[in-house]
Amino acid sequence: MRNKLLKPKAISLLTLLCSLNAQADVDYGYLYPTMLPNEKSMNDLPYAIPCAEAKNQYGAKFYRCTWYTLPRNITMWDAQQQRNITFSNQINGACKRGTCRASNGSGVYGMYGQDLSFTLSIYYYIYQSEDGYPIAYRMDGGPHKKGKEVTYSQARTTLQEFLLDHGISPATVKDAIAAYRLDANTELTSSVEASPQLDKRPMSKPIKHVEVKDAWCNPRADDDCTVNGRKVEKAKLQDYLPEVYELEILNAGGYCEHPICYDKNDKPIGIR
Numbered sequence: 001m002r003n004k005l006l007k008p009k010a011i012s013l014l015t016l017l018c019s020l021n022a023q024a025d026v027d028y029g030y031l032y033p034t035m036l037p038n039e040k041s042m043n044d045l046p047y048a049i050p051c052a053e054a055k056n057q058y059g060a061k062f063y064r065c066t067w068y069t070l071p072r073n074i075t076m077w078d079a080q081q082q083r084n085i086t087f088s089n090q091i092n093g094a095c096k097r098g099t100c101r102a103s104n105g106s107g108v109y110g111m112y113g114q115d116l117s118f119t120l121s122i123y124y125y126i127y128q129s130e131d132g133y134p135i136a137y138r139m140d141g142g143p144h145k146k147g148k149e150v151t152y153s154q155a156r157t158t159l160q161e162f163l164l165d166h167g168i169s170p171a172t173v174k175d176a177i178a179a180y181r182l183d184a185n186t187e188l189t190s191s192v193e194a195s196p197q198l199d200k201r202p203m204s205k206p207i208k209h210v211e212v213k214d215a216w217c218n219p220r221a222d223d224d225c226t227v228n229g230r231k232v233e234k235a236k237l238q239d240y241l242p243e244v245y246e247l248e249i250l251n252a253g254g255y256c257e258h259p260i261c262y263d264k265n266d267k268p269i270g271i272r
Contacts (some may be wrong), residue, residue: 022104024088027086035167038075039089042123046162047141047148049124050180051134062117065126066090067159069176074122074259078213099250100126108250110136110144118239125247129155133182144247152183214239215260215268234259237271244270 022198037044051065055078069081075086093102093109100110110126112134118126124136125145133152150158156177163173210228217234218224232240237259246256249272253264259271 022088023073023086024071024090026071027071027073028070031070032068032072033167037073038168039122040076042138042140045121045123045138046158047138048150048158049121049136050129050155050159051118051126051136051182052151052179053182054119054179060117062119063134064179065120065124066119067162068119068121069179087122089122091122093120095117095126108247111246131183142181144245146243146245152180156180210240212268215241217258217260219258221256241268242270246272 022029031132039045048066048068050064051063053061054064056060071088071090073086074089075084077083078085091102091109093100094115095101095110096115098111098113099108100112100118101108109120109124112126112128114134116134118134120126120136123139125139125142125144126134126136129135129152130149131151131153135150135152135155137144137147139145143149159180160173160177163176164170167178173230213228215227215237216225217237223234225232225237227237227240241260244261246261249261249263249269254262254269256262256272260268261270262271263269
């Protein structure tokens with residue numbers, strides 16, 4: 001986890017996306033209905049997307065975590081480079097040993113407990129649903145942002161309603177949603193209540209003004225933690241360290257050893 005990766009807080013989201021530095025091999029943008037979002041920002045995109053099991057042209061299995069099957073290229077003005085940048089709206093990668101990374105090394109795009117290959121829509125990251133299936137959350141929500149978690153069925157319903165709301169015909173939506181069936185025993189629902197809202201609760205801040213130079217928790221004990229060499233209850237760690245977003249720590253070259261996260265220089269900087 002120590003290889004140098006992008007730090008989302010230090011650069012713009014546009015620069016992060018442009019750093020993918022790859023266009024879709026085949027651009028199917030002309031097949032996208034005009035009512036769908038142009039993906040120049042995450043505005044109006046669904047909160048969560050279920051992942052569908054698929055196979056590539058060589059028969060190898062992967063998980064497609066995209067809100068639209070076909071890829072397209074997006075062209076945007078990059079103020080930093082003073083030129084237009086074109087990039088694909090889908091990211092290819094793999095989850096290994098719990099961390100999901102882009103194939104070209106551009107960054108971390110989620111965490112999942114099983115090894116798998118994936119294709120992911122931009123502005124999203126992969127995580128486990130409440131009932132244990134791979135889904136994609138929008139970058140401003142989900143567990144990464146201490147937001148609402150959803151089940152696989154709720155993610156599917158959110159995508160279904162998103163497509164219907166943007167003028168896609170019910171027959172086309174039915175065919176598209178049919179691919180998302182990892183939980184084959186769960187029926188589709190059209191309940192609006194199933195669509196989650198962003199959790200706006202602020203993250204906790206430490207209440208003790210102490211410079212934390214060293215912090216550690218014994219992974220083999222339930223409540224064996226130390227801060228600056230002194231024993232501290234695990235529940236009291238938040239008094240010394242702020243809550244942080246694990247994906248941002250990983251993208252900055254740091255790492256997390258539950259429940260404490262460290263920067264690339266091994267300094268404790270927060271709890272996840």
